[in-house]
Amino acid sequence: LAISKFIAEIKKIIARENIFEDVEEKICYSYDATGENFLPDLVVFPTCAEDISNILILANQYNIPVVPRGAGTGFTGGALPVRGGVVLAMSRMNRILEIDSENLTALVEPGVVTGKFQAEVEAMGLFYPPDPASLESSTLGGNVAECAGGPRAVKYGVTREYVLGLEAVLPTGEIVQTGSAVLKSVVGYDLTRLLIGSEGTLGVISKIRLKLLPLPAARLTLMAIFSDVTEAAASVSRIVKARVLPAALEFMDEFAIDSVNDYLPGTFPEDAKALLLIELDGPEAAIEQEAAQIESVVTGPNVISLKKATSAAERDRLWLARRSISPSLQKYNLKKINQDVVVPRSRIPALISGIHQVAARLNLFIINFGHAGDGNIHVNIMIEPGDEDAAGRAKQAVKEIFKLVIDLGGSISGEHGIGISKAPYLGMELSPAAVAAMQKIKKALDPKNILNPGKIFPEL
Numbered sequence: 001l002a003i004s005k006f007i008a009e010i011k012k013i014i015a016r017e018n019i020f021e022d023v024e025e026k027i028c029y030s031y032d033a034t035g036e037n038f039l040p041d042l043v044v045f046p047t048c049a050e051d052i053s054n055i056l057i058l059a060n061q062y063n064i065p066v067v068p069r070g071a072g073t074g075f076t077g078g079a080l081p082v083r084g085g086v087v088l089a090m091s092r093m094n095r096i097l098e099i100d101s102e103n104l105t106a107l108v109e110p111g112v113v114t115g116k117f118q119a120e121v122e123a124m125g126l127f128y129p130p131d132p133a134s135l136e137s138s139t140l141g142g143n144v145a146e147c148a149g150g151p152r153a154v155k156y157g158v159t160r161e162y163v164l165g166l167e168a169v170l171p172t173g174e175i176v177q178t179g180s181a182v183l184k185s186v187v188g189y190d191l192t193r194l195l196i197g198s199e200g201t202l203g204v205i206s207k208i209r210l211k212l213l214p215l216p217a218a219r220l221t222l223m224a225i226f227s228d229v230t231e232a233a234a235s236v237s238r239i240v241k242a243r244v245l246p247a248a249l250e251f252m253d254e255f256a257i258d259s260v261n262d263y264l265p266g267t268f269p270e271d272a273k274a275l276l277l278i279e280l281d282g283p284e285a286a287i288e289q290e291a292a293q294i295e296s297v298v299t300g301p302n303v304i305s306l307k308k309a310t311s312a313a314e315r316d317r318l319w320l321a322r323r324s325i326s327p328s329l330q331k332y333n334l335k336k337i338n339q340d341v342v343v344p345r346s347r348i349p350a351l352i353s354g355i356h357q358v359a360a361r362l363n364l365f366i367i368n369f370g371h372a373g374d375g376n377i378h379v380n381i382m383i384e385p386g387d388e389d390a391a392g393r394a395k396q397a398v399k400e401i402f403k404l405v406i407d408l409g410g411s412i413s414g415e416h417g418i419g420i421s422k423a424p425y426l427g428m429e430l431s432p433a434a435v436a437a438m439q440k441i442k443k444a445l446d447p448k449n450i451l452n453p454g455k456i457f458p459e460l
């Protein structure tokens, strides 16, 4: 059998301690945050680009799928070995190789945990803004492969804005360097950007050259509590119209608030129907002035309160609460169908009211929260596991919400990617010609469809 011959060959080139073959060990690499699981035939931990290259060359010889995996926090199934084969677990390539404080760049391996990297650079007075809520466990490689965003994307942009260059192993085993260590470079096609967000289908990222910023001098967090969800959504536009660009502008509806209050008791007022968490950063005087501008536009009968966090500990507690929404939703003991749609931020009120209409009509429980500052709302359809009727209504709701999002000028994924979960809906947003062009790129780089097959384009 091809797979047993392949495994025998792998054992000749990869050290025994970097291979998992036992079912108990393989199960740990069979799932991701979608909750779905597929057992791989083998888990291999590469330690360098040459290991990855050798594995891919063998995989091409024996026709074995290879699936890169960071921390498995992905929400669309990108790291799932849906057709078996090898899970390439990148967690042992986890060194920060260089932090260049003169040129404001860093060189890292892909398995470095995002939050650990942020803490290291911040200790040097530097700043790496991309902050997915999963940052305590997600890896920089996974962030690049998904082009992860986070609350700070509203002011600082997403992962793509901080990647200067990559070392990557192409599906057929060639090791390539893309981009460069300088801030500008226009030499040939931009392979860096092609690989960013490619969900592990066009290459395995083995090194990442990142751009850093100086750490902002001061930070201020404000929390606005509303008695009405539409008012919270409308306040997002009012803040931006007032010419304030917060470092983060996060939205939570009453169910998200309630859920976090159960998980971290006493965090938010019990009577809140919606809230905005707003972070300002920059020189002290500037952020005080911006806070005053926000206070002047976030007012009215539906604003219950607008408060500043008075200490770093209070600020950290609020942001921990924000990052705890997803885990806190487990209290409902329901299956969560999670979409990360994005619309122009002025259309958020229309999106929220449209989602409420869909929920009422299809009799579904939907929880909304997310990065309102950049229009990216997480829509969580909560259904009883095993309830086939609810699953059918949820599927219908997903289609209707995606249609609404596209009609509002938005996109069906702001940050979680397509993977397997959103693959059936790709054609709702992209034209047949665009999908065909993407498939041609995939076929040119991966003629045998070895690297992460079945993702983005299920027919491949």
Ligand SMILES: Cc1cc2nc3c(=O)[nH]c(=O)nc-3n(C[C@H](O)[C@H](O)[C@H](O)COP(=O)(O)OP(=O)(O)OC[C@H]3O[C@@H](n4cnc5c(N)ncnc54)[C@H](O)[C@@H]3O)c2cc1C
Binding pocket: 032, 033, 067, 068, 069, 070, 071, 072, 073, 074, 075, 077, 078, 079, 090, 110, 131, 132, 133, 134, 137, 138, 139, 140, 141, 142, 143, 144, 145, 146, 147, 148, 149, 150, 151, 199, 200, 201, 203, 204, 205, 206, 326, 327, 415, 416, 452
């Ligand atoms: C609680 C929670 C909160 C989240 N919040 C956010 C958020 O705020 N913003 C956001 O953007 N996402 C968020 N996510 C989703 C997820 O954390 C991100 O997509 C993250 O970037 C995935 O990183 P990972 O290391 O876990 O990658 P994995 O899940 O292991 O893999 C994700 C994809 O990347 C590919 N991949 C991984 N490493 C490599 C590599 N070295 N080379 C090539 N391909 C690779 C995989 O094949 C897969 O397709 C959240 C997830 C959870 C569970």
